[in-house]
Amino acid sequence: MSGRPTPHLPSQGAELGTAAPFCPQLGDLVADTAKDGRVGVVVTLPGEGAATYHLRPPGGGAEWSAPADASTLKPVPAKVTHATLLVTDAVYDRRAKQVSLAVLVHYEDGGSSEAALILTPSDMEQLHARTGRILADHEWLPGRAP
Incomplete structure (x- = not known):
């Protein structure tokens, strides 16, 4: 998403068990807890002729x-x-009685990340019924004339 380093990894310079402080950069979207979570864009950094962050x-x-x-x-x-399905096999966890499907989650900023869509047997039945109805109603179903 943001392309920033992951500070929890030792290779990134932070010690294990510690979180690096958040250091916003110009253009970052931030929530200001002192302003009841008001969202702003960082327009000035401290040290660039300013003693504080300036947000708009x-x-x-x-x-x-x-x-x-x-x-x-x-x-x-x-x-x-x-989110879009990744071309991988679904995995059924017998102990948890659920299915895991690999998906690619897409973000507004153009980034994406892999995730797992977890479905219970009931969820699977609902998905099957809904997609079955959609397929039956459309001409692009294999074997149907256009």
Whole structure:
């Protein structure tokens, strides 16, 4: 998604068991906990002629400041747009009585990540019934004339 390093990995310079502080960059979307979670875009970094972060609402509007240590700022993840099935076999876990399907989750920012879609037997029955109806109603079903 953001292409940032993963600070929990020793190869990234952080010790195990510690989380690196969040250091927003220009253009990042952040939520400011000191402003009841108000979301803003970072428009000025501390040290660039400013003693604090300067934020502006995504659609424009009045700027506000946040502490230079970013202690009140939290990242705002990109929103999911959709998921697509990956071409892999489904896995049935007999103990948990559920099926796992590999999917690729797509985000607004163009990023994607692999995930597992977990379905119970009831979920599988509903999915089968719904997709069966869709296939039966459309001309592109194999063997049907256009």
